[in-house]
Amino acid sequence: MTARALRLGMVGGGEGAFIGAVHRMAAALDGEWRLAAGAFSTDAGRNARTGDALGLDTRRVYESFDAMIAGERALPADARIDALAIVTPNHLHAPMAIAALEAGFHVFCEKPMAMSVAEARAIADAARASGRRFALAFTYSGYxxxxxxxxxxxxxxxxxxxxxxxxxxxxxxxxxxxxxxxxxxxxxxxxxxxxxxxxxxxxxxxxxxxxxxxxxxxxxxxxxxxxxxxxxxxxxxxxxxxxxxxxxxxxxxxxxxxxxxxxxxxxxxxxxxxxxxxxxQMEPxxxxxxxxxxxxxxxxxxxxxxxxxxxxxxxxPSGHPEGYIEAFANLYRAFAAAIHGGDEDRWFPxxxxxxxxxxxxxxxxxxxxxxxxxxxxxxxxxx
CATH class of the missing domain: 3.30.360.10 (Dihydrodipicolinate Reductase; domain 2)
Structure with missing residues:
Protein backbone atom coordinates (compact mmCIF):
# COMPACT_ATOMS: atom_id res chain seq x y z
CA MET A 1 0.00 0.00 0.00
CA THR A 2 1.37 3.40 -0.97
CA ALA A 3 1.90 5.76 1.96
CA ARG A 4 -0.38 8.78 1.92
CA ALA A 5 0.93 12.22 1.07
CA LEU A 6 1.99 14.04 4.21
CA ARG A 7 0.42 17.39 5.07
CA LEU A 8 2.90 20.27 5.30
CA GLY A 9 2.49 23.60 7.04
CA MET A 10 4.81 26.54 6.41
CA VAL A 11 5.82 29.56 8.45
CA GLY A 12 7.44 32.35 6.44
CA GLY A 13 7.94 32.16 2.70
CA GLY A 14 5.39 34.77 1.64
CA GLU A 15 5.21 36.30 -1.84
CA GLY A 16 8.61 37.41 -3.09
CA ALA A 17 10.55 35.19 -0.69
CA PHE A 18 13.00 32.94 -2.54
CA ILE A 19 13.49 30.02 -0.18
CA GLY A 20 9.84 29.46 0.70
CA ALA A 21 8.98 28.84 -2.95
CA VAL A 22 11.94 26.45 -3.22
CA HIS A 23 10.72 24.43 -0.23
CA ARG A 24 7.23 24.19 -1.72
CA MET A 25 8.50 23.02 -5.11
CA ALA A 26 10.88 20.50 -3.55
CA ALA A 27 8.26 19.08 -1.20
CA ALA A 28 5.74 18.69 -4.02
CA LEU A 29 8.09 17.13 -6.58
CA ASP A 30 7.59 13.46 -5.70
CA GLY A 31 3.98 13.70 -4.55
CA GLU A 32 4.87 12.75 -0.99
CA TRP A 33 3.91 16.12 0.53
CA ARG A 34 0.92 18.42 0.16
CA LEU A 35 0.93 22.01 1.41
CA ALA A 36 -2.10 22.28 3.69
CA ALA A 37 -1.59 25.36 5.88
CA GLY A 38 0.60 28.39 6.38
CA ALA A 39 1.40 31.59 8.19
CA PHE A 40 3.44 33.15 5.43
CA SER A 41 3.87 36.76 6.56
CA THR A 42 3.13 39.11 9.44
CA ASP A 43 1.75 41.46 6.79
CA ALA A 44 -1.93 40.46 6.58
CA GLY A 45 -2.31 41.37 2.91
CA ARG A 46 0.85 39.57 1.83
CA ASN A 47 -0.13 36.54 3.92
CA ALA A 48 -3.60 36.35 2.36
CA ARG A 49 -2.31 36.83 -1.18
CA THR A 50 0.23 34.05 -0.72
CA GLY A 51 -2.38 31.63 0.58
CA ASP A 52 -4.71 32.52 -2.29
CA ALA A 53 -1.98 32.08 -4.90
CA LEU A 54 -1.22 28.65 -3.44
CA GLY A 55 -4.86 27.61 -3.50
CA LEU A 56 -5.16 27.05 0.24
CA ASP A 57 -8.39 26.98 2.21
CA THR A 58 -8.60 30.48 3.74
CA ARG A 59 -9.29 28.89 7.13
CA ARG A 60 -5.82 27.31 6.98
CA VAL A 61 -4.05 30.58 6.18
CA TYR A 62 -3.27 31.78 9.69
CA GLU A 63 -2.49 35.29 10.87
CA SER A 64 0.48 34.13 12.96
CA PHE A 65 2.64 31.17 13.84
CA ASP A 66 0.93 30.81 17.23
CA ALA A 67 -2.49 30.82 15.58
CA MET A 68 -1.37 28.10 13.16
CA ILE A 69 -0.07 25.82 15.91
CA ALA A 70 -3.27 26.27 17.93
CA GLY A 71 -5.54 25.92 14.91
CA GLU A 72 -3.85 22.81 13.57
CA ARG A 73 -3.78 21.11 16.98
CA ALA A 74 -7.52 21.66 17.24
CA LEU A 75 -8.15 19.73 14.00
CA PRO A 76 -8.72 15.96 13.91
CA ALA A 77 -5.52 13.93 13.60
CA ASP A 78 -6.39 12.94 10.04
CA ALA A 79 -6.72 16.58 8.96
CA ARG A 80 -3.99 18.53 10.76
CA ILE A 81 -0.51 19.05 9.34
CA ASP A 82 2.09 16.35 9.88
CA ALA A 83 5.12 18.63 9.70
CA LEU A 84 6.07 22.29 9.71
CA ALA A 85 8.57 23.91 7.34
CA ILE A 86 10.31 26.87 8.99
CA VAL A 87 11.60 29.30 6.34
CA THR A 88 11.98 32.45 8.44
CA PRO A 89 15.05 34.49 9.38
CA ASN A 90 17.36 32.69 11.80
CA HIS A 91 16.25 34.31 15.06
CA LEU A 92 12.87 32.57 14.81
CA HIS A 93 14.15 29.06 14.14
CA ALA A 94 14.61 27.87 17.71
CA PRO A 95 11.40 29.21 19.32
CA MET A 96 9.28 28.02 16.41
CA ALA A 97 10.96 24.61 16.11
CA ILE A 98 10.65 23.94 19.83
CA ALA A 99 7.00 25.01 19.92
CA ALA A 100 6.14 22.87 16.89
CA LEU A 101 7.94 19.80 18.24
CA GLU A 102 6.25 20.17 21.63
CA ALA A 103 2.90 20.45 19.85
CA GLY A 104 3.54 17.09 18.18
CA PHE A 105 4.61 18.19 14.70
CA HIS A 106 7.70 17.10 12.79
CA VAL A 107 9.94 19.99 11.68
CA PHE A 108 11.91 20.78 8.53
CA CYS A 109 13.96 23.90 9.30
CA GLU A 110 16.08 26.26 7.27
CA LYS A 111 19.74 26.56 8.22
CA PRO A 112 21.59 27.57 10.26
CA MET A 113 19.72 25.64 12.93
CA ALA A 114 19.62 28.44 15.50
CA MET A 115 21.29 31.56 16.83
CA SER A 116 23.60 29.75 19.25
CA VAL A 117 24.79 26.36 20.46
CA ALA A 118 22.51 26.73 23.49
CA GLU A 119 19.48 27.17 21.21
CA ALA A 120 20.56 24.22 19.06
CA ARG A 121 20.80 22.00 22.13
CA ALA A 122 17.35 23.17 23.23
CA ILE A 123 15.95 22.08 19.83
CA ALA A 124 17.72 18.73 20.19
CA ASP A 125 16.17 18.25 23.63
CA ALA A 126 12.71 19.09 22.29
CA ALA A 127 13.07 16.68 19.38
CA ARG A 128 14.22 13.91 21.69
CA ALA A 129 11.42 14.50 24.21
CA SER A 130 8.72 14.72 21.54
CA GLY A 131 9.83 11.72 19.50
CA ARG A 132 9.31 13.80 16.36
CA ARG A 133 11.64 14.11 13.38
CA PHE A 134 13.75 17.18 12.77
CA ALA A 135 15.41 17.92 9.42
CA LEU A 136 17.61 20.75 8.19
CA ALA A 137 17.83 22.32 4.75
CA PHE A 138 21.45 21.58 3.93
CA THR A 139 20.30 21.28 0.35
CA TYR A 140 23.60 20.53 -1.34
CA SER A 141 24.00 17.28 0.58
CA GLY A 142 20.96 16.03 -1.37
CA TYR A 143 22.75 16.00 -4.72
CA GLN A 281 27.56 22.82 -7.39
CA MET A 282 27.35 24.72 -10.66
CA GLU A 283 28.19 21.49 -12.55
CA PRO A 284 26.49 19.09 -10.13
CA PRO A 317 18.23 9.04 -17.37
CA SER A 318 21.76 10.21 -18.06
CA GLY A 319 21.96 13.39 -20.09
CA HIS A 320 18.82 14.85 -18.49
CA PRO A 321 20.29 17.27 -15.94
CA GLU A 322 18.94 17.40 -12.41
CA GLY A 323 19.76 20.28 -10.12
CA TYR A 324 18.97 22.30 -7.03
CA ILE A 325 15.24 21.58 -6.74
CA GLU A 326 15.78 17.86 -7.21
CA ALA A 327 18.53 17.82 -4.57
CA PHE A 328 16.22 19.63 -2.15
CA ALA A 329 13.45 17.19 -3.01
CA ASN A 330 15.72 14.28 -2.07
CA LEU A 331 15.83 15.64 1.47
CA TYR A 332 12.06 15.99 1.64
CA ARG A 333 11.66 12.46 0.24
CA ALA A 334 13.99 10.98 2.86
CA PHE A 335 12.25 13.01 5.58
CA ALA A 336 8.88 11.62 4.48
CA ALA A 337 10.24 8.06 4.54
CA ALA A 338 11.49 8.56 8.09
CA ILE A 339 8.11 9.92 9.23
CA HIS A 340 6.32 6.96 7.64
CA GLY A 341 8.70 4.70 9.57
CA GLY A 342 10.44 3.04 6.67
CA ASP A 343 13.64 3.20 4.64
CA GLU A 344 15.67 4.35 7.62
CA ASP A 345 18.89 4.06 5.61
CA ARG A 346 17.99 7.12 3.55
CA TRP A 347 20.08 9.96 4.91
CA PHE A 348 18.98 13.54 5.50
CA PRO A 349 20.51 16.32 7.66
Whole structure:
Protein backbone atom coordinates (compact mmCIF):
# COMPACT_ATOMS: atom_id res chain seq x y z
CA MET A 1 0.00 0.00 0.00
CA THR A 2 1.37 3.40 -0.97
CA ALA A 3 1.90 5.76 1.96
CA ARG A 4 -0.38 8.78 1.92
CA ALA A 5 0.93 12.22 1.07
CA LEU A 6 1.99 14.04 4.21
CA ARG A 7 0.42 17.39 5.07
CA LEU A 8 2.90 20.27 5.30
CA GLY A 9 2.49 23.60 7.04
CA MET A 10 4.81 26.54 6.41
CA VAL A 11 5.82 29.56 8.45
CA GLY A 12 7.44 32.35 6.44
CA GLY A 13 7.94 32.16 2.70
CA GLY A 14 5.39 34.77 1.64
CA GLU A 15 5.21 36.30 -1.84
CA GLY A 16 8.61 37.41 -3.09
CA ALA A 17 10.55 35.19 -0.69
CA PHE A 18 13.00 32.94 -2.54
CA ILE A 19 13.49 30.02 -0.18
CA GLY A 20 9.84 29.46 0.70
CA ALA A 21 8.98 28.84 -2.95
CA VAL A 22 11.94 26.45 -3.22
CA HIS A 23 10.72 24.43 -0.23
CA ARG A 24 7.23 24.19 -1.72
CA MET A 25 8.50 23.02 -5.11
CA ALA A 26 10.88 20.50 -3.55
CA ALA A 27 8.26 19.08 -1.20
CA ALA A 28 5.74 18.69 -4.02
CA LEU A 29 8.09 17.13 -6.58
CA ASP A 30 7.59 13.46 -5.70
CA GLY A 31 3.98 13.70 -4.55
CA GLU A 32 4.87 12.75 -0.99
CA TRP A 33 3.91 16.12 0.53
CA ARG A 34 0.92 18.42 0.16
CA LEU A 35 0.93 22.01 1.41
CA ALA A 36 -2.10 22.28 3.69
CA ALA A 37 -1.59 25.36 5.88
CA GLY A 38 0.60 28.39 6.38
CA ALA A 39 1.40 31.59 8.19
CA PHE A 40 3.44 33.15 5.43
CA SER A 41 3.87 36.76 6.56
CA THR A 42 3.13 39.11 9.44
CA ASP A 43 1.75 41.46 6.79
CA ALA A 44 -1.93 40.46 6.58
CA GLY A 45 -2.31 41.37 2.91
CA ARG A 46 0.85 39.57 1.83
CA ASN A 47 -0.13 36.54 3.92
CA ALA A 48 -3.60 36.35 2.36
CA ARG A 49 -2.31 36.83 -1.18
CA THR A 50 0.23 34.05 -0.72
CA GLY A 51 -2.38 31.63 0.58
CA ASP A 52 -4.71 32.52 -2.29
CA ALA A 53 -1.98 32.08 -4.90
CA LEU A 54 -1.22 28.65 -3.44
CA GLY A 55 -4.86 27.61 -3.50
CA LEU A 56 -5.16 27.05 0.24
CA ASP A 57 -8.39 26.98 2.21
CA THR A 58 -8.60 30.48 3.74
CA ARG A 59 -9.29 28.89 7.13
CA ARG A 60 -5.82 27.31 6.98
CA VAL A 61 -4.05 30.58 6.18
CA TYR A 62 -3.27 31.78 9.69
CA GLU A 63 -2.49 35.29 10.87
CA SER A 64 0.48 34.13 12.96
CA PHE A 65 2.64 31.17 13.84
CA ASP A 66 0.93 30.81 17.23
CA ALA A 67 -2.49 30.82 15.58
CA MET A 68 -1.37 28.10 13.16
CA ILE A 69 -0.07 25.82 15.91
CA ALA A 70 -3.27 26.27 17.93
CA GLY A 71 -5.54 25.92 14.91
CA GLU A 72 -3.85 22.81 13.57
CA ARG A 73 -3.78 21.11 16.98
CA ALA A 74 -7.52 21.66 17.24
CA LEU A 75 -8.15 19.73 14.00
CA PRO A 76 -8.72 15.96 13.91
CA ALA A 77 -5.52 13.93 13.60
CA ASP A 78 -6.39 12.94 10.04
CA ALA A 79 -6.72 16.58 8.96
CA ARG A 80 -3.99 18.53 10.76
CA ILE A 81 -0.51 19.05 9.34
CA ASP A 82 2.09 16.35 9.88
CA ALA A 83 5.12 18.63 9.70
CA LEU A 84 6.07 22.29 9.71
CA ALA A 85 8.57 23.91 7.34
CA ILE A 86 10.31 26.87 8.99
CA VAL A 87 11.60 29.30 6.34
CA THR A 88 11.98 32.45 8.44
CA PRO A 89 15.05 34.49 9.38
CA ASN A 90 17.36 32.69 11.80
CA HIS A 91 16.25 34.31 15.06
CA LEU A 92 12.87 32.57 14.81
CA HIS A 93 14.15 29.06 14.14
CA ALA A 94 14.61 27.87 17.71
CA PRO A 95 11.40 29.21 19.32
CA MET A 96 9.28 28.02 16.41
CA ALA A 97 10.96 24.61 16.11
CA ILE A 98 10.65 23.94 19.83
CA ALA A 99 7.00 25.01 19.92
CA ALA A 100 6.14 22.87 16.89
CA LEU A 101 7.94 19.80 18.24
CA GLU A 102 6.25 20.17 21.63
CA ALA A 103 2.90 20.45 19.85
CA GLY A 104 3.54 17.09 18.18
CA PHE A 105 4.61 18.19 14.70
CA HIS A 106 7.70 17.10 12.79
CA VAL A 107 9.94 19.99 11.68
CA PHE A 108 11.91 20.78 8.53
CA CYS A 109 13.96 23.90 9.30
CA GLU A 110 16.08 26.26 7.27
CA LYS A 111 19.74 26.56 8.22
CA PRO A 112 21.59 27.57 10.26
CA MET A 113 19.72 25.64 12.93
CA ALA A 114 19.62 28.44 15.50
CA MET A 115 21.29 31.56 16.83
CA SER A 116 23.60 29.75 19.25
CA VAL A 117 24.79 26.36 20.46
CA ALA A 118 22.51 26.73 23.49
CA GLU A 119 19.48 27.17 21.21
CA ALA A 120 20.56 24.22 19.06
CA ARG A 121 20.80 22.00 22.13
CA ALA A 122 17.35 23.17 23.23
CA ILE A 123 15.95 22.08 19.83
CA ALA A 124 17.72 18.73 20.19
CA ASP A 125 16.17 18.25 23.63
CA ALA A 126 12.71 19.09 22.29
CA ALA A 127 13.07 16.68 19.38
CA ARG A 128 14.22 13.91 21.69
CA ALA A 129 11.42 14.50 24.21
CA SER A 130 8.72 14.72 21.54
CA GLY A 131 9.83 11.72 19.50
CA ARG A 132 9.31 13.80 16.36
CA ARG A 133 11.64 14.11 13.38
CA PHE A 134 13.75 17.18 12.77
CA ALA A 135 15.41 17.92 9.42
CA LEU A 136 17.61 20.75 8.19
CA ALA A 137 17.83 22.32 4.75
CA PHE A 138 21.45 21.58 3.93
CA THR A 139 20.30 21.28 0.35
CA TYR A 140 23.60 20.53 -1.34
CA SER A 141 24.00 17.28 0.58
CA GLY A 142 20.96 16.03 -1.37
CA TYR A 143 22.75 16.00 -4.72
CA UNK A 144 23.19 12.46 -6.08
CA UNK A 145 26.89 12.87 -6.84
CA UNK A 146 27.54 14.15 -3.31
CA UNK A 147 26.17 10.80 -2.16
CA UNK A 148 28.40 9.08 -4.71
CA UNK A 149 31.44 10.96 -3.40
CA UNK A 150 30.55 10.15 0.21
CA UNK A 151 30.13 6.45 -0.57
CA UNK A 152 33.44 6.23 -2.42
CA UNK A 153 35.32 7.93 0.42
CA UNK A 154 33.65 5.66 2.98
CA UNK A 155 34.57 2.59 0.90
CA UNK A 156 38.22 3.64 1.03
CA UNK A 157 38.69 4.29 -2.69
CA UNK A 158 40.88 7.34 -2.04
CA UNK A 159 42.84 5.77 0.81
CA UNK A 160 43.39 7.60 4.07
CA UNK A 161 42.13 11.16 3.69
CA UNK A 162 44.77 13.86 3.85
CA UNK A 163 43.34 17.06 2.34
CA UNK A 164 39.84 18.57 2.38
CA UNK A 165 39.04 21.89 0.68
CA UNK A 166 35.59 23.47 0.71
CA UNK A 167 34.94 26.74 -1.12
CA UNK A 168 31.73 28.76 -1.41
CA UNK A 169 31.95 32.04 -3.30
CA UNK A 170 29.14 34.50 -4.02
CA UNK A 171 29.25 38.12 -5.11
CA UNK A 172 25.76 39.41 -4.42
CA UNK A 173 26.74 41.39 -1.29
CA UNK A 174 29.71 43.16 -2.93
CA UNK A 175 27.80 46.44 -2.66
CA UNK A 176 25.87 47.74 0.39
CA UNK A 177 22.48 46.57 -0.84
CA UNK A 178 21.59 45.78 2.78
CA UNK A 179 21.32 49.55 3.25
CA UNK A 180 19.33 50.08 0.05
CA UNK A 181 16.14 48.20 0.80
CA UNK A 182 17.07 44.67 -0.28
CA UNK A 183 15.12 42.59 2.25
CA UNK A 184 17.12 39.40 1.75
CA UNK A 185 20.34 41.30 2.41
CA UNK A 186 18.89 43.32 5.30
CA UNK A 187 18.14 40.43 7.62
CA UNK A 188 21.22 38.43 6.67
CA UNK A 189 23.49 41.26 7.81
CA UNK A 190 21.48 42.08 10.95
CA UNK A 191 22.94 40.39 14.07
CA UNK A 192 19.53 40.43 15.77
CA UNK A 193 18.00 38.31 13.01
CA UNK A 194 20.92 36.44 11.43
CA UNK A 195 22.93 35.59 14.55
CA UNK A 196 26.62 35.80 15.31
CA UNK A 197 27.83 35.04 11.79
CA UNK A 198 26.93 36.69 8.50
CA UNK A 199 28.60 34.95 5.57
CA UNK A 200 29.81 32.36 8.07
CA UNK A 201 26.31 31.34 9.10
CA UNK A 202 24.64 31.79 5.73
CA UNK A 203 26.95 29.89 3.37
CA UNK A 204 30.02 28.94 5.41
CA UNK A 205 27.87 26.38 7.19
CA UNK A 206 27.03 24.71 3.87
CA UNK A 207 30.72 24.32 3.03
CA UNK A 208 31.49 23.00 6.51
CA UNK A 209 28.58 20.53 6.48
CA UNK A 210 29.60 19.15 3.08
CA UNK A 211 33.23 18.78 4.15
CA UNK A 212 32.31 16.70 7.19
CA UNK A 213 29.50 14.78 5.49
CA UNK A 214 31.49 13.62 2.47
CA UNK A 215 34.80 13.03 4.25
CA UNK A 216 33.20 11.27 7.21
CA UNK A 217 35.62 13.18 9.46
CA UNK A 218 34.97 15.79 12.12
CA UNK A 219 36.78 19.09 12.35
CA UNK A 220 38.66 19.13 15.65
CA UNK A 221 40.10 22.67 15.60
CA UNK A 222 40.08 25.84 13.52
CA UNK A 223 42.32 28.82 12.80
CA UNK A 224 40.14 31.49 11.22
CA UNK A 225 39.75 35.04 10.04
CA UNK A 226 36.44 36.87 9.63
CA UNK A 227 36.40 40.02 7.51
CA UNK A 228 33.80 42.67 6.78
CA UNK A 229 34.79 44.33 3.51
CA UNK A 230 31.76 46.57 2.99
CA UNK A 231 32.00 49.65 5.28
CA UNK A 232 29.26 49.85 7.88
CA UNK A 233 28.15 46.22 7.52
CA UNK A 234 27.55 44.70 10.96
CA UNK A 235 28.46 41.08 10.21
CA UNK A 236 31.23 39.31 8.32
CA UNK A 237 30.96 39.01 4.56
CA UNK A 238 34.13 36.95 4.07
CA UNK A 239 35.53 33.89 5.90
CA UNK A 240 38.83 32.03 5.73
CA UNK A 241 39.58 29.06 7.97
CA UNK A 242 42.26 26.41 8.31
CA UNK A 243 40.84 23.12 9.55
CA UNK A 244 42.31 20.21 11.45
CA UNK A 245 40.31 17.01 11.10
CA UNK A 246 40.24 13.87 13.21
CA UNK A 247 42.75 11.34 11.91
CA UNK A 248 45.28 13.92 10.79
CA UNK A 249 43.63 15.33 7.67
CA UNK A 250 44.09 19.05 7.04
CA UNK A 251 41.61 21.36 5.40
CA UNK A 252 40.78 24.80 4.11
CA UNK A 253 37.39 26.51 4.08
CA UNK A 254 36.80 29.68 2.10
CA UNK A 255 33.42 31.41 1.98
CA UNK A 256 32.68 34.88 0.68
CA UNK A 257 29.67 36.91 -0.38
CA UNK A 258 31.77 39.77 -1.76
CA UNK A 259 33.59 37.83 -4.49
CA UNK A 260 32.34 40.13 -7.25
CA UNK A 261 31.10 38.27 -10.31
CA UNK A 262 30.68 34.92 -8.56
CA UNK A 263 27.24 33.33 -8.65
CA UNK A 264 26.96 30.27 -6.39
CA UNK A 265 30.44 28.80 -6.45
CA UNK A 266 30.30 25.91 -4.00
CA UNK A 267 33.13 23.42 -4.61
CA UNK A 268 34.51 20.47 -2.69
CA UNK A 269 37.86 18.72 -3.14
CA UNK A 270 39.03 15.74 -1.10
CA UNK A 271 42.38 13.96 -1.51
CA UNK A 272 43.62 10.76 0.05
CA UNK A 273 46.74 8.65 -0.26
CA UNK A 274 45.69 7.11 -3.59
CA UNK A 275 43.56 9.75 -5.26
CA UNK A 276 41.19 12.66 -5.04
CA UNK A 277 37.74 13.86 -6.03
CA UNK A 278 36.24 17.17 -7.07
CA UNK A 279 32.60 18.34 -7.23
CA UNK A 280 31.13 21.72 -8.13
CA GLN A 281 27.56 22.82 -7.39
CA MET A 282 27.35 24.72 -10.66
CA GLU A 283 28.19 21.49 -12.55
CA PRO A 284 26.49 19.09 -10.13
CA UNK A 285 26.00 16.13 -12.46
CA UNK A 286 29.75 15.53 -12.74
CA UNK A 287 32.15 14.04 -10.22
CA UNK A 288 35.84 14.07 -11.17
CA UNK A 289 38.11 11.38 -9.72
CA UNK A 290 41.88 11.72 -10.06
CA UNK A 291 44.30 8.88 -9.32
CA UNK A 292 47.94 8.61 -8.43
CA UNK A 293 48.58 5.68 -10.77
CA UNK A 294 45.99 5.82 -13.57
CA UNK A 295 44.06 8.28 -15.73
CA UNK A 296 41.39 10.50 -14.26
CA UNK A 297 37.75 9.42 -14.36
CA UNK A 298 34.60 11.45 -14.94
CA UNK A 299 31.50 10.03 -13.27
CA UNK A 300 28.16 11.33 -14.54
CA UNK A 301 24.74 11.36 -12.92
CA UNK A 302 22.71 8.55 -14.46
CA UNK A 303 25.79 7.02 -16.06
CA UNK A 304 27.48 3.69 -15.39
CA UNK A 305 29.33 2.78 -12.22
CA UNK A 306 27.16 4.56 -9.65
CA UNK A 307 26.53 3.13 -6.20
CA UNK A 308 23.04 1.84 -5.40
CA UNK A 309 22.48 4.69 -2.93
CA UNK A 310 23.23 7.25 -5.63
CA UNK A 311 20.88 5.66 -8.16
CA UNK A 312 17.99 5.97 -5.67
CA UNK A 313 18.41 9.75 -5.69
CA UNK A 314 18.11 10.13 -9.46
CA UNK A 315 14.84 10.74 -11.33
CA UNK A 316 15.93 10.93 -14.98
CA PRO A 317 18.23 9.04 -17.37
CA SER A 318 21.76 10.21 -18.06
CA GLY A 319 21.96 13.39 -20.09
CA HIS A 320 18.82 14.85 -18.49
CA PRO A 321 20.29 17.27 -15.94
CA GLU A 322 18.94 17.40 -12.41
CA GLY A 323 19.76 20.28 -10.12
CA TYR A 324 18.97 22.30 -7.03
CA ILE A 325 15.24 21.58 -6.74
CA GLU A 326 15.78 17.86 -7.21
CA ALA A 327 18.53 17.82 -4.57
CA PHE A 328 16.22 19.63 -2.15
CA ALA A 329 13.45 17.19 -3.01
CA ASN A 330 15.72 14.28 -2.07
CA LEU A 331 15.83 15.64 1.47
CA TYR A 332 12.06 15.99 1.64
CA ARG A 333 11.66 12.46 0.24
CA ALA A 334 13.99 10.98 2.86
CA PHE A 335 12.25 13.01 5.58
CA ALA A 336 8.88 11.62 4.48
CA ALA A 337 10.24 8.06 4.54
CA ALA A 338 11.49 8.56 8.09
CA ILE A 339 8.11 9.92 9.23
CA HIS A 340 6.32 6.96 7.64
CA GLY A 341 8.70 4.70 9.57
CA GLY A 342 10.44 3.04 6.67
CA ASP A 343 13.64 3.20 4.64
CA GLU A 344 15.67 4.35 7.62
CA ASP A 345 18.89 4.06 5.61
CA ARG A 346 17.99 7.12 3.55
CA TRP A 347 20.08 9.96 4.91
CA PHE A 348 18.98 13.54 5.50
CA PRO A 349 20.51 16.32 7.66
CA UNK A 350 19.29 16.05 11.26
CA UNK A 351 19.76 17.56 14.69
CA UNK A 352 23.34 16.35 14.99
CA UNK A 353 24.30 18.02 11.70
CA UNK A 354 22.73 21.28 12.83
CA UNK A 355 24.47 21.19 16.18
CA UNK A 356 27.83 20.53 14.53
CA UNK A 357 27.44 23.63 12.36
CA UNK A 358 26.58 25.77 15.39
CA UNK A 359 29.61 24.45 17.26
CA UNK A 360 31.71 25.32 14.21
CA UNK A 361 30.30 28.86 13.98
CA UNK A 362 31.06 29.57 17.64
CA UNK A 363 34.59 28.11 17.38
CA UNK A 364 35.39 30.20 14.29
CA UNK A 365 34.13 33.39 15.92
CA UNK A 366 36.01 32.67 19.15
CA UNK A 367 39.22 32.05 17.23
CA UNK A 368 38.86 35.11 15.01
CA UNK A 369 38.31 37.33 18.05
CA UNK A 370 41.26 35.93 20.01
CA UNK A 371 45.01 35.94 19.60
CA UNK A 372 45.36 32.16 19.86
CA UNK A 373 46.39 30.21 16.79
CA UNK A 374 43.94 27.31 17.11
CA UNK A 375 40.56 26.86 18.79
CA UNK A 376 39.02 23.48 19.52
CA UNK A 377 35.60 22.59 18.08
CA UNK A 378 33.40 20.90 20.67
CA UNK A 379 32.63 17.41 19.26
CA UNK A 380 29.02 17.66 20.44
CA UNK A 381 28.84 13.93 21.14
CA UNK A 382 25.74 12.20 22.42
CA UNK A 383 23.43 15.01 21.42
Missing amino acids: PLIEEARARVARGDLGKIRLIQAEYLQGWLSEPIDNAGNKQAEWRTDPARAGLGGCLGDIGTHAFQLAEHVSGLQVESVSAELTTHVPGRRLDDDVSALLRFAGGARGLLKASQVAAGEENGLKLRIHGERGGLEWS NTLVLRWLDRPAEIVRAGGPGLQDGTAKLLRT RVTDGLRTMLFIEAVIANAESDQKWTMVDPGENE
